[in-house]
Structure formats: C-alpha cells, structure tokens
Amino acid sequence: EEIRLRTRMRGSLNWAPPSFQIIFSVQPPHRSEVVALQHYLCAGCGTEVEPYSVSDFSKQLLDSVWCQPLFDLTSVGKTLYSKVKELDRFRLREQLISIKKLLKACRLSEILAEFEELPAHLMEEPLLFSMEDLQRVKKGQLVVQARAVLNSAIEHIKHCELCMGRGFICEFCRVKDIIFPFQRDICKRCKACFHKECFVGKRCPKCTRIQSRTKIQMNL
Structure with missing residues (x-):
C-alpha cells in the first residue's frame, strides 16, 4: 500500500494520457480560425472590396477622391497583377494604349470615339487607378467594356488600308502576315515588331x- 501511494503514475480515474503515436498528417484548423488570422482578407493578394462603416469625415474624403486616379499599383503592391486575377485580365489595357496611338494616325478611323467611353487616365497612365476603377475591375465590368473597345479597334485595322500600311513584317520568319505592336513582341531598343x-x-x-x-559613319 505504501509503495502504491508513492509511485508516480500518469493519469487518474477520470483521465488517461495519450498513447505514443506518429502523426503523419496535421489536421487543418477550422476555416473560421484561418480567415480570422488573415484579418478577413484574401491570403493571395490581401485585397478586400466589401464596404465597411467609417466616420462621416472619412466618407467625405473617400467620396471626394473616388474617381481620381491616385493609386499607383507598383507602390500599393508590386505583385498585385500576378495575384489578383481580375487585374491580370485587365492587362489588355496595355494593348488599348498601343492601338490608340495607331488609330490617332488614321484619318479614316471613327473608333476613337469608343475610347472616350473609358476613363481617360486609363489610356494615358499605365499603372494609375481610381477607387472606382478598382471596384469596376473587381466586378469585371471594366474588363468587359475595354475588351469590346479593343475588338472594335482590331476589326477596323483589319479592314483599313492606311492602318495595315503601318504594320510590320517579322524579319525572323519573313511570313507575309502583317503584325502590330499591340499583337506581338517588341524590341525594347528599336521598337520593331516580331512574332513572340x-x-x-x-x-x-x-x-x-x-x-x-x-560603325560605318564613325569610320568615315
């Protein structure tokens, strides 16, 4: 009896210690716990577009800058384009900027009026967005509108002799199809166009x- 009382034993009448085992897979925590640790933001891009309650002063400030292109995505988040699929789809804006330059030189073009339907700053500053732009990109509205303008512009170029005359022939393969800067790869130094x-x-x-x-001119 004395030995039994002095012996240290794990457990009690109401609790038994865990048995020895090797854990091959860790059970994931509940989704609610994970989302709370992320502060209810997307784990990939950290963006969240749902409205929150703010003070009257803050609302007045946000309303005043809602349509102003103040947000440079390279400073807000350098990897946003690769992480936010909606922004990645809107990379076609770079094509729109390039194709607009071509259409400005065409006296037969009537497509430029359609570009006016898009926010003007999106055709001038490649990385500046307003809060309204970001919300419309997130909802997919701006991508649909921009793609419609791009398709109309491409159709004009295909059937316009003046625009086709400003195209390039790939000097690598010499295939006779006409290519443009908004379609293919561009040499960063001389801006010539080639197939990717x-x-x-x-x-x-x-x-x-x-x-x-x-070199010839230098040797003269």
Missing part, C-alpha cells in the same frame, strides 16, 4: 542594321 515565338532579344535584325550604320 520568333523573337530573340540579342539578335534583332533592325538593331544590327543600326549598329552597322553607326
């Missing part, structure tokens, strides 16, 4: 010609 599958950055034919001419 053909383009080799350090072997640009136009850059080679420019370098050859420069």
Whole structure:
C-alpha cells in the first residue's frame, strides 16, 4: 500500500494520457480560425472590396477622391497583377494604349470615339487607378467594356488600308502576315515588331542594321 501511494503514475480515474503515436498528417484548423488570422482578407493578394462603416469625415474624403486616379499599383503592391486575377485580365489595357496611338494616325478611323467611353487616365497612365476603377475591375465590368473597345479597334485595322500600311513584317520568319505592336513582341531598343515565338532579344535584325550604320559613319 505504501509503495502504491508513492509511485508516480500518469493519469487518474477520470483521465488517461495519450498513447505514443506518429502523426503523419496535421489536421487543418477550422476555416473560421484561418480567415480570422488573415484579418478577413484574401491570403493571395490581401485585397478586400466589401464596404465597411467609417466616420462621416472619412466618407467625405473617400467620396471626394473616388474617381481620381491616385493609386499607383507598383507602390500599393508590386505583385498585385500576378495575384489578383481580375487585374491580370485587365492587362489588355496595355494593348488599348498601343492601338490608340495607331488609330490617332488614321484619318479614316471613327473608333476613337469608343475610347472616350473609358476613363481617360486609363489610356494615358499605365499603372494609375481610381477607387472606382478598382471596384469596376473587381466586378469585371471594366474588363468587359475595354475588351469590346479593343475588338472594335482590331476589326477596323483589319479592314483599313492606311492602318495595315503601318504594320510590320517579322524579319525572323519573313511570313507575309502583317503584325502590330499591340499583337506581338517588341524590341525594347528599336521598337520593331516580331512574332513572340520568333523573337530573340540579342539578335534583332533592325538593331544590327543600326549598329552597322553607326560603325560605318564613325569610320568615315
């Protein structure tokens, strides 16, 4: 009896210690706990667009800047484009900026009026957004509108002799189809256009010609 009372035993009449075991898989926590740890934001991009209650002063400030292009996405979040699928889809805006430059040089173009339906700053500053823009991108509205304008512009170029005359022939493959800056890869130095599958950055034919001419002029 004395030995039994002095012996240290794990457990009691109401509790038994866990048995030895190897844990091969950790059970994930409940979703509610995970979302709370993320402060109810998206784990991928950290964005959240649901409205929250704010003070009258804050609401007045937000209303006053709602349509102003104040947000540079490279400073707000450098990886937003790759993490937010809605923003990634809106990369077609870069095509719109390029194609608009081509249409401005066409006296037969009537498509430019459709570009006026889009916010003007989106056609000038590649990375500036207003809060209204970001909300419309998130809802998919701005992407649909921009794609419709882009498709109309491409159709005009396909059937316009003036615009087709400003296209390029790929100097790598020499295929006769006309290509434009908004369609294919561009040499960063001379801005010549090529098929993406053909383009080799350090072997640009136009850059080679420019370098050859420069050397000849220097030797004269």
